[in-house]
Amino acid sequence: MIEINNKVDCCGCNACGDCCPHASISYEIDNEGFWYPKVDINTCTNCHLCEMVCPMLTKSDFIVRYETPKVFAAFNKNEEIRLDSTSGGVHSLLAEYVFSQEGYVGGAVYNTDHTVSHITSNDSSKLNEIRSSKYLQSKMVGQYMEVKELLNLGKTVFYCGAPCQIQALYKYLRKDYDNLITADFICRGVNSPKVFVSYINMLERQYGSKATKIKFKCKKWGWHNFSTRVSFANGMEYCKDRDHDLFLIGYLQSGIFSRPSCYDCHFKGFPQKADITLADFWGIEHLDSSMDHDKGTSLVMINSDKGLELFNNVKDDLTWKEFTMSDAKIGNKAIDSSMKPLSDNRDLFFDAIDKKPFEQVAKEFFPIRSSWQWFVYKTKVLISKFIK
Numbered sequence: 001m002i003e004i005n006n007k008v009d010c011c012g013c014n015a016c017g018d019c020c021p022h023a024s025i026s027y028e029i030d031n032e033g034f035w036y037p038k039v040d041i042n043t044c045t046n047c048h049l050c051e052m053v054c055p056m057l058t059k060s061d062f063i064v065r066y067e068t069p070k071v072f073a074a075f076n077k078n079e080e081i082r083l084d085s086t087s088g089g090v091h092s093l094l095a096e097y098v099f100s101q102e103g104y105v106g107g108a109v110y111n112t113d114h115t116v117s118h119i120t121s122n123d124s125s126k127l128n129e130i131r132s133s134k135y136l137q138s139k140m141v142g143q144y145m146e147v148k149e150l151l152n153l154g155k156t157v158f159y160c161g162a163p164c165q166i167q168a169l170y171k172y173l174r175k176d177y178d179n180l181i182t183a184d185f186i187c188r189g190v191n192s193p194k195v196f197v198s199y200i201n202m203l204e205r206q207y208g209s210k211a212t213k214i215k216f217k218c219k220k221w222g223w224h225n226f227s228t229r230v231s232f233a234n235g236m237e238y239c240k241d242r243d244h245d246l247f248l249i250g251y252l253q254s255g256i257f258s259r260p261s262c263y264d265c266h267f268k269g270f271p272q273k274a275d276i277t278l279a280d281f282w283g284i285e286h287l288d289s290s291m292d293h294d295k296g297t298s299l300v301m302i303n304s305d306k307g308l309e310l311f312n313n314v315k316d317d318l319t320w321k322e323f324t325m326s327d328a329k330i331g332n333k334a335i336d337s338s339m340k341p342l343s344d345n346r347d348l349f350f351d352a353i354d355k356k357p358f359e360q361v362a363k364e365f366f367p368i369r370s371s372w373q374w375f376v377y378k379t380k381v382l383i384s385k386f387i388k
C-alpha cells in the first residue's frame, strides 16, 4: 500500500484514491494546506494497486510520443477569448472543437470556497470557468474514474491538467484510448490552497465584500506585465500586476508556498505524456515581433499524431507560425528546470500563515521592493534585454 514518508514523494494527483477497490484511501490536509493519501489499514487488502498507479513511483510505458515535439507560436483569432485566456487562448479553441463534436472537456474550475477542482463536462457553457490558469493545486478526486467511464462509453474526452495529473491519468487508464486527447502545460509548480485562501481573505477584508471572480494573468496592463484581477460582490475590482500583487510576488519571486514535489519535479522534459503541451511563448517578441501584440501568445508543442490532428482541425481559427524547440526554450526556463529548492524559512512561513494576516506575512517573507528598488531593478532588466 501507498505510504508517504517524505512529502516530496507525493505530487497530490489523487489517482491512488480513485483506483483503490476498497475505498481505503482518503486524503488528509497537512499544515501547509496540501493533501496526502491516508490508508485505512482495517480495509486495505495490500493489493498494491495504489503503488502501481502512482506516477511518482513509475511512469506509463505504453504511450507513443514524438521524441522532439512540433513547436508553434499561436494565438486565437477571437480577440475576446485571447484576452480572457492565460496565454494565446489556444486551449479554448481546442475545447470548443471537442464540444462541437459532442465530446467532453476536463479542466480546472474554482469552487465557491476559492479552492480549485477538476471537472469533466459536455456543457460548453462551462468553458468560461475552465479557461485560465489557477495558480493553486486542483483536486482530482473522482476524475480518473469518471474519465474512464466516459471513454468506455465511447465518448471523446479532451482532458487538460498539470503534467503529473496527465501522467497519473495514463497510469490509471493503463492504455492510450483512441477517444482520449490530452493536453498539459509547462508547469512552474502549484501553490498551497491554504495560502491562496489567506490571500483572498485579505482582499475580502480590504474591499469589505466577498470575492466573486478571480482571474490570474489578466491582461489589463498587457500579457508581459500580467496581473491578478479579483471582482467583488459590491461591484469593486482589485487589479495589480506581477510586481505588486502579493500572491504573484510570493509565487514568482520567493516561491515559498508551492507543493514540495514541485521543487524537484519528476515530470519535466520530453517526450511529454500529453498529446499537446501548452505554455506561454515568452521571448516570442525577439524571434518574430509580428506574433506579439502583448495580448498573449501561446507556445504549442505537439507530441503525437492525435495532438497534430486536433491542432490541424482548429488551425484556421488561429494565427500561427512554426518554430523549433530551441526557440521555445530561450524564454521558458520551466520547460526543463524545476523551481529553486525548498526554502529554509518554510516552516516559519506556514506557522505565520496560521497566525497572521496575509499582508503581514508577505512583508516578513517576500522580497517586496521599494519604489527606488523597483526603478533600479526595472532599469537592469531593460539594459539586459538591450544587450541581448
Ligand SMILES: Cc1cc2nc3c(=O)[nH]c(=O)nc-3n(C[C@H](O)[C@H](O)[C@H](O)COP(=O)(O)OP(=O)(O)OC[C@H]3O[C@@H](n4cnc5c(N)ncnc54)[C@H](O)[C@@H]3O)c2cc1C
Pocket (backbone or CB within 6 Å): 085, 086, 087, 088, 089, 090, 091, 092, 106, 107, 108, 109, 116, 130, 131, 132, 133, 134, 135, 136, 137, 138, 160, 161, 162, 185, 186, 187, 188, 189, 190, 191, 278, 279, 280, 281, 282, 298, 299, 332, 334
Ligand atoms: C499552475 C500552473 C503553472 C504554470 N506554469 C507555467 C510556466 O512556468 N511557464 C509557462 O509557459 N506556462 C505555464 N503555465 C501554463 C500557462 O499558464 C497556460 O495555462 C497555458 O499556456 C495555456 O494557455 P491557454 O491560454 O491556451 O489556456 P488556458 O485558458 O489558460 O487553459 C489551460 C488549461 O489549464 C487548466 N488549468 C488551469 N489551472 C489549472 C491547475 N491549477 N491545475 C491543472 N489544470 C489547470 C484549465 O482548466 C485549462 O484546461 C502554467 C499553468 C498552471 C495552471
Ligand code: SF4
Pocket (backbone or CB within 6 Å): 001, 002, 019, 020, 021, 022, 023, 024, 025, 039, 043, 044, 045, 046, 047, 048, 049, 050, 051
Ligand atoms: S493496497 Fe490495495 S486495498 Fe490497500 S490502499 Fe492500496 S489499492 Fe487500496
Ligand code: SF4
Pocket (backbone or CB within 6 Å): 002, 004, 009, 010, 011, 012, 013, 014, 015, 016, 017, 037, 050, 053, 054, 055, 056, 168
Ligand atoms: S498516486 Fe498521487 S496522490 Fe497517491 S501517493 Fe502517488 S502521487 Fe500521491
Ligand code: SF4
Pocket (backbone or CB within 6 Å): 011, 162, 163, 164, 165, 187, 188, 189, 190, 259, 261, 262, 263, 265, 266, 267
Ligand atoms: S511542478 Fe511538477 S509536480 Fe508540481 S504540479 Fe507541476 S507537474 Fe506536478
